[in-house]
Amino acid sequence: MASSDPLYSHRCTxxxxxxxxxxxxxxxxxxxxxxxxxxxxxxxxxxxxxxDEVDWRPRPERPNLLLHLEDGRTIPIRLRKGAGLWNAKLHDLLGQSLLEDRGIPKNGQREEGDEQAKDDEDQTAA
Incomplete structure (x- = not known):
């Protein structure tokens, strides 16, 4: 593949x-x-x-790829297809793990202030 060829190319808004x-x-x-x-x-x-960071959300009608830049700006993009592929490739290009912030904490306990996980547990118990 020539260096001028894109890895991925998709329609976007x-x-x-x-x-x-x-x-x-x-x-x-x-x-x-x-x-x-x-x-x-x-x-x-x-x-x-x-x-600095890539945030991927599987939502078809809203921005599904957020690019957080080192200068503090965020660039939201809505890819029509392939957002998951972009997420994986960008993490690879940045040398970051896909599971870095999604994995189980080292001590096995939820971090303090993780209200979403607590709410999810409460709804499951109900």
Missing amino acids: LPHRTLWFGWASLYEDRIHIQGWTWRGQYQKEVAVADI
């Missing part, structure tokens, strides 16, 4: 922005987003090195 014919392409060193807005052609590039 951006929240709070009209984007017609939107496409997001994942390369080993960057993400390229392009499409058309009311003002003309839209293009944005995000360096993979600038991404």
Whole structure:
């Protein structure tokens, strides 16, 4: 595969922005987003090195890939297909584990302040 070929390329939309014919392409060193807005052609590039964390949510009608950048900004993207593939590949490119924040704590106990897990347990017991 040539270095100019994307690893993945899927149709996308951006929240709070009209984007017609939107496409997001994942390369080993960057993400390229392009499409058309009311003002003309839209293009944005995000360096993979600038991404601090990737948050993937399996929700089809809202942003399903959140890119948290090192400068504190967050770039939300809604990929029409392949968000799970992007999540796995971005974690690989960043040298991060997919299960890093989803695994069982080392001491086997839930961290203090984990209210969602407590609520889930309460609902299961009911």
